Each structure stands twice: as C-alpha cells, then as structure tokens.
Amino acid sequence: MTAIAILLFDGVEELDAVGPWEVFSWAAREGEPPVPLSVFTVSRDGAPVTCGKGMVITPDHSFATAPEIDVLLVPGGQGTRPMLKDEEMLDWVRNTAAGCTWVTSVCTGAMVLAQAGLAKGKRITTYHSVVEPMREWSDAEVLSDVRFVRDGNLVTSAGVSAGIDMSLWLVGELAGVDYARAVQQGIEYFPAPPYLYEV
C-alpha cells in the first residue's frame, strides 16, 4: 500500500489541497488501481482547519494518529508563511520526508520544503510571485514557467491548479500511465480555459 498524505493547516489554499485530493482519491477509491493506494489528510492536531479563502475542512488525522506516509504533499497558501518559523512543523515535515518515496509540494508549499532543508541544490518551482524571493533566500534552484519539476524524489508544482497536473503525473509514476489516463478521464480533466490569455 502506498499511503499519500496531504498536509492541512490554517491558511492552506483550498485548490492546492483539493485538486491533488481529487486526483489521488479517485485513483485510490473510484478506479481499480493496479497497485494499492491510499490517501488521507493530516494536520498537526487533527482539528478542523480554516483554509485561505475560508473553507473549513476536518482533517482525517493528526500527526499523532497518521499512518506511515509514503508520499507527502505540502500545499501552499498564506498559511505557509508562519510555518517557515514553526520548528515543530518543519521538524515534522523533515522527519516525515525522510521516510518517503516521494516528497511533493504545490504553490508556496515549496517554501516549507526548502525551509525544512529538503531542496538544497535541487531544481524546484513554486507560485509565480514567489519565484524571485525564493531565488534570494532559498538554497534551491528555482525554475519559472513550468507546471512542475521533478528532481530525484522531490516534485514541486507551480501555483494552485498546477497541483492537478503534478498529481496526475505522480499517479502515472505510482500506478502506470494507462491508469493515470483513466483517472484523467474519471475527473474529465481535459481543461479548456475559456478566455485566451496573452502574457
């Protein structure tokens, strides 16, 4: 069983967490995965968290009750800022990551991984407004204009909705590309943004 844990905390950006949740939980529970998968949410104390835009989500587990974790996903959101000085949280992320086969982030979750010392010298990406600041303070090589970056077992996504792309890719790594495509069809992820966008 590969256990995927999505970290929740006050100020987590809703889609950073729920986009990957939808991908992984569809993979684990709706389809018939060629390898067993599980996914759960976890927060420090297991109490309901208030997300960045105000949605209240009750985590599946606290740090104390969480099963062993194989894949860690750290979402972003304004709530990552206080985490950068939260030694208890950084210790948990560091210690959990040490036992993981994959360590991942969405958006500004990359700041937490870097602050925990997990991105030293590695190629990563993050939310567009944080790329330049992270180039200043972090010890990672921060790429821009990519949806996600894999360096070894570290996989970091760009902002918010990019976590969906990254999670589908990871389903392909965990359970095969054919199965990832089945999940893609399950959630009808054939996106078509309605307005043309010129940068």
Place this chain on the structure above:
Amino acid sequence: MTAIAILLFDGVEELDAVGPWEVFSWAAREGEPPVPLSVFTVSRDGAPVTCGKGMVITPDHSFATAPEIDVLLVPGGQGTRPMLKDEEMLDWVRNTAAGCTWVTSVCTGAMVLAQAGLAKGKRITTYHSVVEPMREWSDAEVLSDVRFVRDGNLVTSAGVSAGIDMSLWLVGELAGVDYARAVQQGIEYFPAPPYLYEV
C-alpha cells in the same frame, strides 16, 4: 453585491465544489473585482458534509441562514442520486433558482437541475457517463463533448474539473473578461495534463 452560493451535500464530489469555490473566492476576495462579489457554501442544515471521497467540509450556511442568492451552483457526485427523490431539496433548488440571475451546475449536478424542472427544452451538459441516461429520462437536450453549455441563464458543466472552466467563464460574465484573466493568473490556471490522451 452578487452573491454566489455553492450547494453542499453528503456525497458531493470534492473538486466539483472546490474548483469553482477557488475561482469565485479568488475573484471575490483576493483580487480587486470591478463589481462586488461574494461566495459562500450552503447545505440543508449547515452541519458538516462528508464528500464523495470522504473529505469533511463545514458549510458556511444552512438553507435557513443563507443570504439572498444571485448565482446558484449545484455540484455533482454520488450524493446527487438521493436528491432526485428529495422533494424538500428539489423545492429549495427550484425556489432559489427562481430568484437567480444565473443557475449553474457541475457534473451530475445537472440531474438535480433537470429533476427540479429547470432544464426543460434547454441545452445542457453533464458527466460523460450520465449523458445517455439523461437523454432518456430528462426533458433537456443533453450535449456531449463540451466543457460547459450556456442556454439563457442556465450554465451546465461537464464532469468534475470542468467546473473550473465554467466558473472562470462566469467570472468574465459577472466582472469582465480582463478580470477573469487576472483570476486565471491568480490560480495559475494554465493547465498542462502530463500524459497525452487518445480517446
């Protein structure tokens, strides 16, 4: 103030609700909308709902406490099935829709709108596996292979992730296309599914 309400219920599919929530709440709260917008979640009794894949979300309002609603969004998920025989729920949807400028759905939420009598003779879409059944039992013209369909003030989306496309389009209608593009950039919705898909 344009008030957008996302209906929650046991068995609602997580991304059906949270994709639009992210788009609308970013539009309402993170950016500087040219017109005032608000967004909230609402369920029958306001108690926490257990979503289709097990996530527990606490709604902002019950039917009794909800402010006046201008835009109604009905997500899909397995929880729509019992709603098709739930006269109290269908009455609420029908009565709320009567006062709305826009009535919208994601995925199998279209079944609820149709069952409430809101799609008679209208062009709609829904989750791919429900297109044929709805052609049998509903009084709507059910289209396939489109992300969303607008017919008058009724806007129905295809499955799960299609709600993000529809919601961004609606932000463009409510607050202008330039603002919708700003929201698109805010949530970095420049999707790139990782595996090529051949139907």
